[in-house]
Amino acid sequence: MQQTAKTLLVCLFIAALMGSVACSKKNPPPAALDTNAELQNADLGAGEFRSPADIDPALAAIFKNILFNYDEFSLTPQARAILDGIAGWLKNNPAKLVLIEGHCDERGTNEYNLALGDRRANSAKTYLTQLGIDGARIYTISYGEERPLDPGHSEAAWVKNRRGEFKIK
Amino acid sequence: MHMHPSQRRTSRTRARCAAALTAAVLTALSLASAASAKVYIDINAPSSMSVPIIIPPFQNTGSEPDPGKLAAGMAAVISADLEFSGLFRIIDPKLLNAELLRGVTSNEIKWDSLSVVGAEAVVTGVFAVSANRVSVELRLFDAVQGRFIMGKKYSGTLNEHRLICHRFANEIFKELTGAPGIFETGIVFVMQAGGNKELYYCDYDGGNPRRLTTFNSLSLSPSVSPDGARVAFTSYRDGNPDLYVMNLAGGRSEKICNKKGINISPDWSPDGRKIALTLSPKDGNSEIFTLDVQRRTLERITNHWATDVSPSWSPDGRSMAFVSSRSGSPQIFMQTLADRSERRVTFGRGSYNTSPSWSPRGDRIAYAGLIDGSFNIHTIAPDGSQYRQITAGQGNNEDPSWSPDGRYITFSSNRTGRKEIYIMRADGTGQKKITIGSGDKTDPAWAPLPGN
Numbered sequence: 001m002q003q004t005a006k007t008l009l010v011c012l013f014i015a016a017l018m019g020s021v022a023c024s025k026k027n028p029p030p031a032a033l034d035t036n037a038e039l040q041n042a043d044l045g046a047g048e049f050r051s052p053a054d055i056d057p058a059l060a061a062i063f064k065n066i067l068f069n070y071d072e073f074s075l076t077p078q079a080r081a082i083l084d085g086i087a088g089w090l091k092n093n094p095a096k097l098v099l100i101e102g103h104c105d106e107r108g109t110n111e112y113n114l115a116l117g118d119r120r121a122n123s124a125k126t127y128l129t130q131l132g133i134d135g136a137r138i139y140t141i142s143y144g145e146e147r148p149l150d151p152g153h154s155e156a157a158w159v160k161n162r163r164g165e166f167k168i169k
Numbered sequence: 170m171h172m173h174p175s176q177r178r179t180s181r182t183r184a185r186c187a188a189a190l191t192a193a194v195l196t197a198l199s200l201a202s203a204a205s206a207k208v209y210i211d212i213n214a215p216s217s218m219s220v221p222i223i224i225p226p227f228q229n230t231g232s233e234p235d236p237g238k239l240a241a242g243m244a245a246v247i248s249a250d251l252e253f254s255g256l257f258r259i260i261d262p263k264l265l266n267a268e269l270l271r272g273v274t275s276n277e278i279k280w281d282s283l284s285v286v287g288a289e290a291v292v293t294g295v296f297a298v299s300a301n302r303v304s305v306e307l308r309l310f311d312a313v314q315g316r317f318i319m320g321k322k323y324s325g326t327l328n329e330h331r332l333i334c335h336r337f338a339n340e341i342f343k344e345l346t347g348a349p350g351i352f353e354t355g356i357v358f359v360m361q362a363g364g365n366k367e368l369y370y371c372d373y374d375g376g377n378p379r380r381l382t383t384f385n386s387l388s389l390s391p392s393v394s395p396d397g398a399r400v401a402f403t404s405y406r407d408g409n410p411d412l413y414v415m416n417l418a419g420g421r422s423e424k425i426c427n428k429k430g431i432n433i434s435p436d437w438s439p440d441g442r443k444i445a446l447t448l449s450p451k452d453g454n455s456e457i458f459t460l461d462v463q464r465r466t467l468e469r470i471t472n473h474w475a476t477d478v479s480p481s482w483s484p485d486g487r488s489m490a491f492v493s494s495r496s497g498s499p500q501i502f503m504q505t506l507a508d509r510s511e512r513r514v515t516f517g518r519g520s521y522n523t524s525p526s527w528s529p530r531g532d533r534i535a536y537a538g539l540i541d542g543s544f545n546i547h548t549i550a551p552d553g554s555q556y557r558q559i560t561a562g563q564g565n566n567e568d569p570s571w572s573p574d575g576r577y578i579t580f581s582s583n584r585t586g587r588k589e590i591y592i593m594r595a596d597g598t599g600q601k602k603i604t605i606g607s608g609d610k611t612d613p614a615w616a617p618l619p620g621n
Contacts, residue, residue, distance in 0.1 A: 039450050039467065040429045042409035071498065071521075073453075102453070109523035109537060109567065110611070111390060111434040112492055112499055114403075114410065115447060115455035115478040118431050122453030140453065141409065142431055146366075146387055 044139055049099040049167035062089050063166040065149070066124060067159060071108070073119035075127055079164070083124055086166065087131035099167040100124045102142040103149070105158035110144055117142030124164045191324045220345065223260040223288040223312070224248045225270035227305070231297025236327060239296060239303065243334050247292060247307075249374060250338035250352045253577075253601065255594045256345070260288050273308065280315045288312045292341070303327050307337045309344065319344055331376045351572045356579050357381065357391040357400050357417070358590050358604070359612040368402060370417065370616070373572070373579075373592065375603030381415060382422070390612055392435045392444070393417070397619040401425075401435035401444050412446055414462070417616065426460055426467075434479045438486055445470065445480035445489060457491050457504075470504060471511075477502075481527045481534070483551070490514065490525035490534050490551070501525045501536050503551060514553045524568055527551075530575035533595070535559070537567040537580075546580050548595070559597035570615045571595075579603075579613040 052059035063086060066079035075083070090096060102117030121140035129135045149165075150157035224247055226240040244262075251257035262270055264286045272278035273293045283291055291312045296305040308320040321340060323333040335352040342350030354373045359366050366387050371378040381400065382388050388404040401414050407424070412432040415422035426432045430449030437444055444462055449455045457470040457480045471477040475495035482489055483503075490503045500522050501514040514534065515522040521539035528535065533548045533555075540558075544565040549556045560566040564584030571578055579592045585602070588609035593600040604610045 039448065042411060042427045042429045042432075044408045071494075108499075108521060108539075109479070109492075111447070111479045112476070112494075112523050114389075114431050114433050115449065115453075115476045118449045118453040118455060119476065120453075122449075126452060140430070142453075143387075146389075147364075 044099070044141070045097065045169075047169050049097075049139070049169045052166060052168050055168065059089075059168075062086060063168070065160075065163040065165050068120055068162045068164070070105070070158070070162065071116065073102075073116060073123045075123055079124070080127065083127050084131065087128050087133055090128070090133050090137065097137050097139065097169050098128075099139040099141060099169075101147075101165040101167065102140065103147060103161055103163045103165060104145045105161040106145045106148060106153065107158065108145070110146075114142050114144035117144045120162075120164055219256055219258040220289055221258045221260050221287050222251060222290040222292065223262055223270075223283060223286065224251075224292040224294075225262040225265075226267075227294035227296050228271065228273060229297065230295045231299065233298045236298055239298070239327075239330055243294060243296070243305070243330055244292075246331050246334035246374075246376075247338045247341075250335060250350070251341065253374070253592070253594075253599055254342060254350070255576075255599055256342075257290075260286050273306075275310065275315065275317050278310065278315070280312065283312045290318075290345075292337075298327070301326055303330055303333075305330075305333050309341050328377075331372065335372070335374075348574065351574055351577065354397075354573060354618050355616045356570075356590060356592075356603070357393055357614045357616055358581075358610050359389055359391065360604075361609040361611075368400065368415075369610075371603065373603075373615070374601075375590070375605070378604070381417070388413075390434055391614045392437055393614050393616040394437045395439055395441045395617060397617040400614070400616075401437060401446075403431075403433045403435070412444070412460070414444075417619065425462065425465065431455060436480050436482055438482050439484050440486060445482060447478045447480070457489065470506070470509075479524055481525045483527050484529050484531045488551070490527050492523045492525065499523050501534065501549075503534075514549060514551065516553060518547075518556060522547075526569045526571055526578075528571050528575045528595075529573055533575075535569035535571065535578055537569060546578065546597070557596075559593070559595075560600070561597075563600075566591075568612050570613050572615050573617040577615075579615050581611045581613060 052063040064082050066082050100121040102121030104113035104117050125138045125140050128138055148161045150160045224244045226244050229235050248259045252259045265282055269279045269282040273295055289312050291310045294307045296303055304324040306322050309318045311318055325333055338352040339350035355370055357370050360369050365385055368381040368388050368391055369378055370381050384404050384406040386404055386406040388402055391400045391402040393400050399414050400417055403410050404413050410431050411424050412426035413422050414425050428448050434447045435444045443459045445459050447455050448458050455476050455478050457477050459468045473495055475493050477493045479492040480489050488503055488505050492499050493502045498520040502511055503514050504511045519538040519540045522536055524537040526535045535548045537544050538547045544567050546559040546566050546569045564582050566580055566582045568581045569578050577594055581588050582591050588611050589602050590604040590610045590613045591600055591602050
């Protein structure tokens with residue numbers, strides 16, 4: 001807290017000097033010790049998420065993998081279309097929960113890919129909430145490059161591996 | 170048993186070794202060297218100043234037979250240590266008839282023969298095996314002047330014969346350079362087995378590998394505490410990628426951070442009190458935080474819409490290097506912690522630069538960078554100057570981690586077709602594979618000697 005106060009003081013002082021509030025733009029004062037609000041403990045809930053196709057083969061047509069471009073987490077039109085279908089199913093099955101797994105291809109660094117996979121899963125989650133699905137029903141997890149669908153080292157394999165995959169319970 | 174400064178290190182190792190290794194100065198011989206603390210090699214000089222040294226197979230003077238090529242094996246461990254340091258050039262003992270190499274003490278050694286093959290230093294060793302133990306006498310001589318420099322007598326279990334050799338190699342390194350060696354340090358790494366990845370530990374040269382975790386899960390990204398006692402890592406053991414800390418000496422692990430999203434890429438602060446890590450508190454937007462290991466409180470370091478990941482502290486604890494995609498592709502950035510000012514470190518070379526590792530000396534940051542379709546290890550000064558590519562032309566080379574003295578780097582490479590752990594000098598010379606066996610090995614973290 002002391003540091004925050006100090007940083008704030010320095011910022012105020014500079015701001016006064018500059019006659020502006022620009023300092024926060026350059027060096028955003030950090031929210032020190034922000035352990036609460038936005039930092040919830042991980043909780044995937046009780047019970048195991050399962051592959052929709054394992055529960056009912058007919059679900060495979062709805063819960064198709066969504067694919068991403070290299071080093072990107074924005075949703076393609078195809079991905080949105082799949083998510084539209086998943087949102088419809090979730091609306092019709094209000095007791096069901098969904099887990100979105102974010103995956104990457106093998107290229108690049110493991111740690112960066114874990115972060116990228118997290119963003120991919122969250123892109124899909126955000127879109128589903130925009131379609132009216134309660135965020136509390138949507139879980140996310142990143143596997144980075146750790147769980148490739150295709151173990152190959154070709155572009156064909158990489159395309160399949162850059163994906164969001166869905167589990168339900 | 171005679172007490173000696175080296176005894177301090179003995180006590181440190183006790184935590185690691187089942188049986189304590191004992192060491193004693195060869196007192197009858199050490200008087201001559203006690204007075205001269207001369208530094209023979211300037212380690213900051215170019216590596217062309219390497220000392221030619223010969224280490225003949227050791228002599229078995231005991232009544233029991235050599236149980237497993239100790240004579241050649243122990244000499245080979247010391248040779249490999251010294252050669253890897255880059256400060257020595259090993260002269261092959263096979264250049265001389267074995268009879269000419271049998272001398273152990275000053276008046277037995279055939280100095281003229283050593284001179285013929287250009288040796289400027291020689292190490293001799295004798296050993297004796299009794300039951301499960303081995304006692305070893307090792308001596309270092311100046312072969313130019315035909316002069317004894319120092320000697321040590323060690324006793325340990327047979328399993329400790331490599332440790333004995335590493336310790337004497339450290340003594341040689343210290344004697345001739347004035348700096349401590351790294352030959353007793355270790356490396357923590359990740360090895361794949363089926364769909365799981367577990368943490369392993371081995372000597373710095375790959376010897377004595379042993380498994381650390383049995384989580385039957387994905388365990389990743391180890392970072393060893395500065396005192397060498399603990400390892401922080403990410404594991405999916407309980408489903409989510411959470412952060413764990415485990416005692417290296419064996420024993421329990423503890424989950425210390427399990428925030429929603431990722432809890433990844435730990436890096437211990439130089440004072441060992443905090444761990445920098447990556448969390449994704451909101452919408453999967455990863456940010457760097459520090460975690461107070463005792464109080465379990467978190468402090469946010471970065472605050473940017475882009476992906477920030479893989480922090481690495483500067484050795485003075487005042488700055489942090491990290492990866493950010495804020496300029497489009499992943500690049501190395503650094504933040505000065507006092508005022509949160511941030512700047513980009515890598516410019517114009519490669520569109521994908523990740524895995525920063527700040528040298529313990531403070532003057533360089535090693536990282537993995539993608540150029541022409543391959544990852545290689547590069548180093549750069551923290552101000553972005555003095556860029557150097559360290560590996561080239563042999564597969565993908567990633568995950569750099571510095572030795573505690575900042576003279577060497579461990580990394581992973583797939584140059585053999587499988588991902589293995591390698592070590593090299595900081596200038597990229599002396600590259601050496603240290604792992605064997607099936608399963609990809611990645612994420613090496615150089616572990617300081619426990620107790621340092």
